[in-house]
Amino acid sequence: MAATRVLVALSARSMAALDEAVTLPQFRVLVMVASRGALNLGAVAAGLGVHPSNATRAVERLVVAGLLDRRDDPSDRRNLVLELTEAGRALVERVMDQRRAAIAGILDRMPAGRRRALVPVLRSFAAAGGEVPEGAVWSLGWTTTD
Secondary structure, three states: OHHHHHHHHHHHHHHOOOOOOOOHHHHHHHHHHHHHOOEOHHHHHHHHOOOHHHHHHHHHHHHHOOOEEEEEEOOEEEEEEEEEOHHHHHHHHHHHHHHHHHHHHHHHOOOHHHHHHHHHHHHHHHHHOOOOOHHHHHHHOOOOOO
16 A cells, blocks of 8 residues: 555645646646547547536636647537647646656665566556556546657
């Protein structure tokens, strides 16, 4: 349980980089778009598992905050396309960089032999626990791109 608490705390500390105006569900929208590319509102609602009206409200707040750009889909004007703005991309990158740095710091404090042994153990643990598929880790607030 101690390792779990460390990982949860690490993730929570990285979320402190978010402005108070950005909630965790809104950050998930940003991560989803960062990971999957331009999306429409239906894809955002489906990805979050929420009613489209909830997704619309989250997206609207992100557009107003200057983190997400919303425009007509040139191939189907009935749809809107959502893309990160530079500020949105910078926010996602800052949170991910903080997470990576925190993990690297923890690993640096471990003896080299223990670090090498940790990799197969964690892979086995993730597989046994039904790890979220690589293409869906955005749903947990992690990008699928490096």
